[in-house]
Ligand SMILES: Nc1ncnc2c1ncn2[C@@H]1O[C@H](COP(=O)(O)OP(=O)(O)O)[C@@H](O)[C@H]1O
């Protein structure tokens with residue numbers, strides 16, 4: 374591999390990692406706080422992308438779509454938690470079945486509303502060009518994705534460490550029941566958490582759409598990758614989501630360049646290695662494997 | 664006469680099919696400190712859980728200051744004035760000591776705040792910036808008590824605050840609880856340490872297999888040799 378190509382692939386890997394972070398942050402938060410593995414997370418991502426498609430069709434504004442999709446998905450999450458999920462608290466198998474059911478319904482409705490053919494979302498104006506970097510041309514949008522992921526991580530970190538809400542989140546991830554005994558309405562906190570998780574999935578869907586397009590099956594890909602990131606990085610911590618994304622993004626990108634269709638095996642080898650030597654994930658506190 | 668701080672009547676609770684509480688009755692009167700003792704597995708923590716709203720009882724009632732809060736969610740019970748020092752302390756390890764106190768804050772005029780908690784436990788004052796999981800066991804216990812006091816409670820539940828502490832620290836816990844009792848704060852103290860329980864409790868309930876098998880003063884308990892031998896014997 375030439376140095377130029379190496380550099381380009383490294384940037385691609387980081388860009389993919391940044392996207393994975395946006396995607397996995399919500400899944401990790403919901404798991405950490407509510408002890409729920411939300412298998413509808415990929416469907417939320419997909420719906421975010423299609424909502425963006427429609428917003429762009431009607432208004433022509435990518436930026437409006439980038440704001441509207443998370444709001445729409447947040448509202449959906451805010452409805453699903455109290456109506457459905459809340460009644461299954463502590464019942465893990467039932468939660469798995471429910472969230473699979475929710476994702477099937479969402480994907481089916483997307484097929485009915487938007488059709489099943491491959492669609493694409495144009496790059497936002499101003500970010501559709503290329504720049505020359507170390508002897509090669511590079512798409513500006515991918516640099517934007519990196520910057521967006523880093524900025525989002527910084528914002529989330531500040532909320533986590535510096536605000537009352539962040540304090541509640543950190544405490545709730547550790548022991549939500551105890552938080553209830555201190556007078557915190559954990560029902561409301563859980564609904565809000567689930568809404569934020571869904572909104573982040575929707576946000577990731579919009580960010581990803583110009584690069585990867587919109588098509589059936591994108592929900593499953595997104596779910597798989599976000600599960601891998603969360604397991605590798607460690608469940609339920611912000612640092613874990615960052616570490617997992619920064620590792621999985623580049624590994625997957627280089628895996629695809631070097632091993633083509635065997636790239637997935639590389640990813641699962643990483644998962645196996647991490648779980649073997651660090652059963653909590655890189656930065657997690659909760660043991661995933663025995 | 665005003666309503667009891669806590670009145671539990673005929674409480675039944677289950678874990679799945681296992682019938683753990685089989686008709687528990689207990690009363691904590693205003694200003695009173697009551698101890699609940701019994702062997703491991705007797706159902707003491709389950710009783711606390713059912714009062715605190717962690718576990719919904721299947722039968723019976725829980726009244727706090729006359730209000731029926733049977734089966735209410737934990738945050739309702741907390742907002743009704745009940746504070747809990749849980750078994751195992753359950754300090755938030757990822758939060759600083761200061762945050763552990765702040766998160767519980769329920770300000771009241773002339774009530775408990777960070778400054779007063781630090782006055783009660785001076786060693787916490789030197790550790791306000793540390794993470795909860797950097798404290799020693801004894802300090803974590805102080806923090807758990809301080810956190811509960813930040814609620815400015817009208818009833819304090821404590822589940823085995825002496826567990827895992829060195830004898831000298833158990834002594835300190837006892838002193839603290841006697842001081843709190845003197846402020847008129849009603850206490851329900853779950854203990855396996857008979858000495859601590861009878862020192863703090865003005866009345867003692869003995870629990871066995873999910874029911875109360877003895878109620879009386881510490882003096883009456885000391886006289887009831889059979890109770891000690893059958894339910895508390897080592
Ligand atoms: N989460 C649980 N699930 C099932 N059984 C439990 C659970 N917690 C406690 N038990 C059982 O309930 C009984 C009472 O336990 P507990 O109230 O913790 O006793 P104590 O606090 O007096 O030691 C014991 O037999 C214990 O094994």
Ligand SMILES: [Mg+2]
Nearest residue numbers: 707708709750
């Ligand atoms: Mg116990």
